[in-house]
Amino acid sequence: MLDTFVPGKVKALTGYIAGKPLASASLLEVRSPYDGRVAGTVTLASRKDTEAAIEAGLKGGVKLTRYERFAILDKTRQLLEERKEEFAELITSESGLCIRETRYEVGRARDVLHFAALEALKDDGQIFSCDISPQGKARKIFTVREPLSLAVAITPFNHPLNQVAHKIAPAIATGTPVILKPSEKTPLTAIRLAELLYEAGLPHYMLSVLLGPTAEVAEVLVTDPRVELVSFTGSVAVGKHIAKNAGYKKVILELGGNDPLIVLEDADMELAVTLAAEGAYRNSGQRCTAVKRILVQESIHDEFVAKLVEKTKEYVTGDPASPETRVGTVIDEPAAIYLEDVVKKSVAQGAKVLIGGKRNGAQLEPTVIVNVPRDAQMVVQESFGPLAPVMKVRDLDDAIALANSTAFGLSSGIVTNDMQKAIKAVKELRMGTVNINEVPGYRIESSPFGGIKDSGLGIKEGVIEAMKCFTYVKTFSLPW
Template identity: 60%
Template sequence: MLSLPSYIAGTAVESGSWITVLNPWNREPAGRAAAITRVQLEQAITAHLEPQEALTRHERSRILAKTGGLLEARREEFARLITAESGLCLRETRYEVGRACDVFTFAAMEALRDDGQIFSCDISQTGKARKIFTLREPLGLIAAITPFNHPLNQVAHKLAPAIAVGAPVILKPSEKTPLTAIRLTELLYEAGLPGHLLSCVHGPLDEITRPLIRDERVDLVTFTGSAAVGKEIAGTAGYKKTCLELGGHSPLIVLEDADLELAALLACEGCFRNSGQRCTAVRRILVQERVLAEFTERFLALARTYTFGDPADEATRVGTVIDGKAAQSLEAAVRQAESTGAEILLGGRCQGALMPPTVLANVPRTAHLSTCECFGPLAPIYAVKDLDDAIALSN
């Protein structure tokens, strides 16, 4: 079994406690990650607060660019690891690795940009012939908490900007998909990142995550995940900066003058890509009544072509959701909608962690999946009278 450590300021550490990661498709172990203790968390925080010589812009840019190159060279290795621990199909995980490569490339460019400003003081009658200049300084310590649904790209979006400005980070990835984050941490060290700029830790919520969020020595908590967890962080982080990127419930509005073939394609991609596990996914399809029947026919025909099953199969377009519990929650939302009048046109029943593309019509506007984010490949269709009705339902 793949066994990976936590990293504290560049040093691999273990505590004897492990987090086992199961492949959502077959329930076989994908690997395990070493959990740390509260004492080791304190060691990590202390290590990042010790004075260190700052890297130059050139050095930070070089490290980021090299990381992108190393990641590109290992695209298939990372894609298969993401698939193994998350259940996302290979076509999605390969795409994710490509996006992460771009993030490091862009961050390498940004590291070279001097974003200071110069202002003239002699712009008024009482002004002096002087100049004022500003400098932007990196934060002292960042706590980055990432979700399971993009275990590489979400981590890259947290780490790359911080490295670009020279801010140290303690990364706490999701316990459901920690393996990819550890491998990326190792890749950054390989690219030349000094240990004092990055730790990657794992452990129980009350022992590691909550104490890290509340610690007064942390300058910023950046979190991507559910609205419920985001609200908890906002309420407990204390007097520090927070950057909270939370869930969504995005509608796709299809009016009578739309290109229905294109609309059906956008709806399928929006609902089913990444197994519907994206905060930017389409959660509701609002269709003007005059074109509802034609759109539904086109959409349903296209949805049937989205092959679902083994995420490691090259032909699969929709893999599993993160685990069986998540799939059961999605099925429960479908059953609740059905019990209140919705019609299931496709899918609707999970098998383990596999939730197939699911299309529903005549969905009541008060159904659970109409009002709450259901994180999976569900496509509820709603009839709307006009744009005003669509906007009212959207909000």
């Protein structure tokens, strides 16, 4: 049974090897990025523990029916709904994200569990008649999906609950055992979700949760040939390291984005400004699909910028636990210092900060920057924070060329009332997602989501596509 949350109390949590609490004298201390208070501690695993988790997952146990998988996921959803405020407070305490964002994240995770539960009941098997050619026979070929023997999920800090749910729920829906390695920066929420799943009746062999030294946990999980799938969300450098060292297994990588919002001269101005602010500032700008570049047609640039500056004043920074706060901290002070530095470098190249830009510890004010050079570090690389760099473009062709010019290709948005231009953008933007009159990151939890180029390989999110990744297709045929 999951312990009752006590707001403000330090959570002493443990990793799990197939449901068994990890016994270890080594502890990880998790501190709030906002005020440095200890949010919780977690026991750390060793290489021996990692090997034990692999063996427990492979050994398996009782196989769950489709209905049982549905029931476990649905029960977990119900438990999460009952404890939604407690989970929101926990995310805020370890990540520094403001409470209004963490409440929203809990709602998204409930959707993931709900959709995964429903998909567990569906069968996408196919039937092929074999008497359809002169060489045919009186047979039928059938397809079924089989679970993998063991999968590994490695999750980032920026969505401590939803990113974890997006990997674990599809695995459970298919019956694939999974070992979770959450971010050391935000592990408390991940462990609590695992405990909810155990409470909901998940057989313990189906899930282990481990944190520890990279050489003893992550590297072992990634390279072990008995693991059939590694699903990773995080940095480009780590993702490419995994791709290089994982060996002969499925690898799913989601490695970030440098997502443009294109605003054309025929756009609804109020909508464009709202999308720019929401896309750039929500979740403290720490989303792979956040608006990282705002490409505005020259003829409306000045009007747009003036309105964006006014809109930015609504995004109040402060105590993440306060309902009035709209932008909490980024994940830690070094991350905020990096963002402050790329702003300074852009200014040295001729850019101008119109509002924001001040840093206090791990907190950076939402920042509007104009005259940003096209080769500035801020817009060439991914800037993971509440920055809104605005860049002039001549027309749609110029915007598309600039949007496509970076190493990333995850998501994009275009604000226009011209359907022909919208269609042209859909066809020519080299991104995994193109949203018309919406932020780049808009989706539902069951729709496919992933990118190209340095944004990754395979499908990371979207319950239906993820379930396909956690399975393989078996065909069999019978006389008919």
